[in-house]
Amino acid sequence: MYIVSLTYTASLERIDDALPAHRDYLDAQFAAGNFVAAGPKVPRDGGVILASNMERARLDAILAADPFAEQGLAAYVVTEFRATRLAPNLNLPLPEAP
Known part of the structure; x- marks a missing residue:
């Protein structure tokens, strides 16, 4: 699973x-x-996307197709993490155990 943090590099x-x-x-x-959650940051200087479990190269290709990326409007920082606990009734894909 990935947390994608976008920071705007252009005017609002x-x-x-x-x-x-x-x-x-x-x-x-x-x-x-591919995405589980998304929304703007507060204050509005970018956004956050929670992406499901996939190969990093696939995620990079998906993010490259974002109009913000295509137009050079945002910088992206991707953090991979392995979700091992979920809140009750939260239905997110968990990675296989190593």
């Missing part, structure tokens, strides 16, 4: 212009089962 005006395309991109990734 440019971010807002690209936001409809970014939201369409997010919708497609949720529908494909």
Whole structure:
């Protein structure tokens, strides 16, 4: 599983212009089962995506297709982690034990 932290590298005006395309991109990734959660940071200087368990190269390719990435509007930091505990009733994919 991955935490993806986006930091905007452009004005909020440019971010807002690209936001409809970014939201369409997010919708497609949720529908494909690639993303589990997403939303803006507070204060609004970027966003966070929680991505499901996949190969890192696949995630990198998915993130490269984000309109924010394609237009150079955000920098991405990816942190991989192995979820070993979940809150009750939270249905997230757990990695296989090593």
